Amino acid sequence: MTPITRSAAGVAEPSGSGGDTGTAGPVAKTRRRPPPAGALGFRIGVGLLAGYLVVAIISYFWTPFDPLGVGGDVLVKPGTPYLFGTDRLGEDVFSRTMVATRYDLAITVASVALALVLGTILGTIGGYYGKFWDGAIMRAIETFNAFPTLLFAMLIVSAVGPGILNIIVVLAFVGLPSYLRLARAEVMSRKTWQFAEAARMVGCRSWRVAFRHLLPNSIGPLLAFTAVNAAWVALITASLGYLGIGLQPGVPEWGSMIANGQDGIITGQWWVSFFPGMAILGMTGSLYLLGDGLGDRFDPRRRR
Amino acid sequence: MNANPYPILRVNGLRKHFEVGHPRKRLNAIDDVQFDLFPGETLAVVGESGSGKSTLARCIVRLIEPSAGEIELDGRSITQLGPAGLARVYRRIQLVFQDPNSSLNPRMTVRQAIEEPLQLQLKMDRAQRAARSRELVAMVGLADEHLDRHPHQLSGGQRQRVGIARALAAQPQVVILDEPTSSLDVSVRGQILELLQDLQQTLGLAYLFITHDLQVVRRVSHRVAVMYLGGIVEQGRTEDVFADPIHPYTRALLSAAPTARWGVTRERFRLAGEIPSPVDLPDACRLAGRCPLAEKPCHQAKPALIPFGPHRAVACPPALAQRQSLVV
Amino acid sequence: MSADTAFDPAARHSSPVREPILEIDNYGGYFSTSADHAPVLKDITYSLARGAITAIVGETGSGKSLTALSMLQIQPASFVRTSGRILFEGQDLAELDERTLRGIRGARISMVFQDARAALNPIFTVGRQIADVCRLHQGLSRNDAKDAAIAALRLVHIPDPERRVRQYPHEFSGGMAQRVMIAMALVCKPELLILDEPTTGLDVTIQAEIIALITELCRESDLTTCLITHDLGVVAETCDYAVVMRRGEVLETGTCEQVLTAPRHEYTQQLLAASRLVDNA
Numbered sequence: 027m028t029p030i031t032r033s034a035a036g037v038a039e040p041s042g043s044g045g046d047t048g049t050a051g052p053v054a055k056t057r058r059r060p061p062p063a064g065a066l067g068f069r070i071g072v073g074l075l076a077g078y079l080v081v082a083i084i085s086y087f088w089t090p091f092d093p094l095g096v097g098g099d100v101l102v103k104p105g106t107p108y109l110f111g112t113d114r115l116g117e118d119v120f121s122r123t124m125v126a127t128r129y130d131l132a133i134t135v136a137s138v139a140l141a142l143v144l145g146t147i148l149g150t151i152g153g154y155y156g157k158f159w160d161g162a163i164m165r166a167i168e169t170f171n172a173f174p175t176l177l178f179a180m181l182i183v184s185a186v187g188p189g190i191l192n193i194i195v196v197l198a199f200v201g202l203p204s205y206l207r208l209a210r211a212e213v214m215s216r217k218t219w220q221f222a223e224a225a226r227m228v229g230c231r232s233w234r235v236a237f238r239h240l241l242p243n244s245i246g247p248l249l250a251f252t253a254v255n256a257a258w259v260a261l262i263t264a265s266l267g268y269l270g271i272g273l274q275p276g277v278p279e280w281g282s283m284i285a286n287g288q289d290g291i292i293t294g295q296w297w298v299s300f301f302p303g304m305a306i307l308g309m310t311g312s313l314y315l316l317g318d319g320l321g322d323r324f325d326p327r328r329r330r
Numbered sequence: 331m332n333a334n335p336y337p338i339l340r341v342n343g344l345r346k347h348f349e350v351g352h353p354r355k356r357l358n359a360i361d362d363v364q365f366d367l368f369p370g371e372t373l374a375v376v377g378e379s380g381s382g383k384s385t386l387a388r389c390i391v392r393l394i395e396p397s398a399g400e401i402e403l404d405g406r407s408i409t410q411l412g413p414a415g416l417a418r419v420y421r422r423i424q425l426v427f428q429d430p431n432s433s434l435n436p437r438m439t440v441r442q443a444i445e446e447p448l449q450l451q452l453k454m455d456r457a458q459r460a461a462r463s464r465e466l467v468a469m470v471g472l473a474d475e476h477l478d479r480h481p482h483q484l485s486g487g488q489r490q491r492v493g494i495a496r497a498l499a500a501q502p503q504v505v506i507l508d509e510p511t512s513s514l515d516v517s518v519r520g521q522i523l524e525l526l527q528d529l530q531q532t533l534g535l536a537y538l539f540i541t542h543d544l545q546v547v548r549r550v551s552h553r554v555a556v557m558y559l560g561g562i563v564e565q566g567r568t569e570d571v572f573a574d575p576i577h578p579y580t581r582a583l584l585s586a587a588p589t590a591r592w593g594v595t596r597e598r599f600r601l602a603g604e605i606p607s608p609v610d611l612p613d614a615c616r617l618a619g620r621c622p623l624a625e626k627p628c629h630q631a632k633p634a635l636i637p638f639g640p641h642r643a644v645a646c647p648p649a650l651a652q653r654q655s656l657v658v
Numbered sequence: 659m660s661a662d663t664a665f666d667p668a669a670r671h672s673s674p675v676r677e678p679i680l681e682i683d684n685y686g687g688y689f690s691t692s693a694d695h696a697p698v699l700k701d702i703t704y705s706l707a708r709g710a711i712t713a714i715v716g717e718t719g720s721g722k723s724l725t726a727l728s729m730l731q732i733q734p735a736s737f738v739r740t741s742g743r744i745l746f747e748g749q750d751l752a753e754l755d756e757r758t759l760r761g762i763r764g765a766r767i768s769m770v771f772q773d774a775r776a777a778l779n780p781i782f783t784v785g786r787q788i789a790d791v792c793r794l795h796q797g798l799s800r801n802d803a804k805d806a807a808i809a810a811l812r813l814v815h816i817p818d819p820e821r822r823v824r825q826y827p828h829e830f831s832g833g834m835a836q837r838v839m840i841a842m843a844l845v846c847k848p849e850l851l852i853l854d855e856p857t858t859g860l861d862v863t864i865q866a867e868i869i870a871l872i873t874e875l876c877r878e879s880d881l882t883t884c885l886i887t888h889d890l891g892v893v894a895e896t897c898d899y900a901v902v903m904r905r906g907e908v909l910e911t912g913t914c915e916q917v918l919t920a921p922r923h924e925y926t927q928q929l930l931a932a933s934r935l936v937d938n939a
Contacts, residue, residue: 228451592894592914
């Protein structure tokens, strides 16, 4: 999670800051509000995600059983010694779920980061420089947007082949337009504010005004969006895995695990699909909670 | 006032038009403006909405590109300069903005805001910047502790002081002030104006003071130019213009401003109607439709600024004719 | 240039002082959203004399607008009253139920806000909006309401009212829109008109027109006016009485003449000094 500096968050205004405050503006007086109801959700989300991270790290050093260890007892119910049971090939579901955390988490974080950085840069360029650059960037993005996202992801991944890097890049690409549009809109609306003009007067060249002055002030909604975007990426990754596209076969991944176990749901071996499914649910849910909390924090009504 | 007879800022034939609306119509925001500003003096530019005064400020420093005209700073033309030349120009002429709430970057501390020009324009190193920024905040009446605060931790008056300090960082000779006190509470205005006057004395600055507040004009300026719909209609020494306004618009403006004095009833010089839209104006005196003195020639061509005695010019032939007949 | 005509105080309030139409008595409160529940209004006490123009003067944060909103009970929901009453013709407005209040708003007490074009609904014609007020309070028919709207526009000196009544708010300039708001406020002939910074943001020449209009309307129809402003110039032009507020407290009240020529409180003196940046002779 991107660290949020103190000055970015809605620091409470000194209430009644002297009798000579001017009229309202972007630095308007705001009354200190009680912590929003979402704060608890925010903390749950952060806590859960931290838990996932811990599990992912631990999985490098220890899992109860070898996650790729074929040949153990087949289709054993959850309990001891197999906490989540075993699947059709005798692999321990618990260990596989642990290991899969690495991939799903890594893909989510990496593709969101990539989309955020690239989308923001391109959006800032388009928003600030306008005219030609804006036109070119927007036309390119609109072409991408013409495709339904999951289908698009599927097509590309099928074309370029399986592999974690490919998935990261593809999902970043698919998520990029939203960041771009957000950044662009924020920068465009701030372009006319007087501090942007002032920056030019004190010697800033265009790029400096755009990136050093306008962008940091626009970052709020973008950060709030990353959580929602991350939830979406997590789901899509699992969907791709479920469909059999994506990581190499055999590599544990929640989506593909669900696919492997889906026959079992009817015949009574529910655990093979259930636990990976809960893992996805947990991750997506905590990301949404996080997004809600961030959204409250960067609420334009509170924003400076 | 000023011993130096040579203007430090000279604006000639300045025009700026915009194309607005569907179908495209022309909006003449600034229409043939011309004036001189001398070192150490304050020239006030006063007008209501649509007068073009804010556009004027931005055109002079080329934040907005003028459509036509010449701007000379200290004898050298700045109208055609490229970005490198402009960067040098911004060391001699600076702008103080109207709204202290939006003219400071909310994410930068006062120190960062003031040190930015020191770094970018004066190329000072860290130690020099730290020393100079302390000097600058002291100059505008703030304390060292304010340096590490963010704008939202300061009051409106304090933010405006920061804006002034930032403008002074580059050590300009000319400062354009775009309504610097309009967004401030009444009790703070006086302090800021005093500060500006002190700074003018100490640093020998020339001010182009843009405002709509006649009280402020009277308090701080040596000369005044009255703008209406993009053109200057009257200009002269402040005390002369206030004591005896000639142009009908100036008279209407002065008579409309309320004074906080009990028991004074002013005689209002009224203009008919309201300020028209500045789009697609006909080639005539801009005031012609509303003016009680309007005659036929007023509707046919725009009158030029006609000199009237030393330091005075009025763009109204009928008013001047009245004056002449009185004199004779 | 300025003809400083000799002023005749008798002309200002020729009628004897009458009993007040609205009294605010020890009114106080805080915002529930603030962390420390610091009082934003402290013991506000003043009254509005019938038929007179009373100015409430103060800067940002003085509480002048908040008090005015409380008169109509349209203050922010987070405001909690801790003490006091607002008596309108004997009844405490803060205790009335919403239904009764609705009957009062617009019909007996009206309010005009600062930004007229923002206060008007952009998707309805001006005539429709004024007519709606009439029909709500007086139950007029559609045609009668339309006539009333035209008459209201004429009252505020909008030229060509039959045509303008069919126009939308965006077709009016700032000054004209403010006149429309005043028309809308007066169409049901209320007893008390509250104006919150009605001229702030308007051009100087337009301000003068609006102030003259307000004064004229008040005098002609014996309307009690409460004018909220930070501009002492406006106060000097129009008002009979003045109430000076700062940071939620009333500092000084009195006749306009008294407050402007012989202010008792130091803050009032400072405000006066700041408002008169230049010493006229």
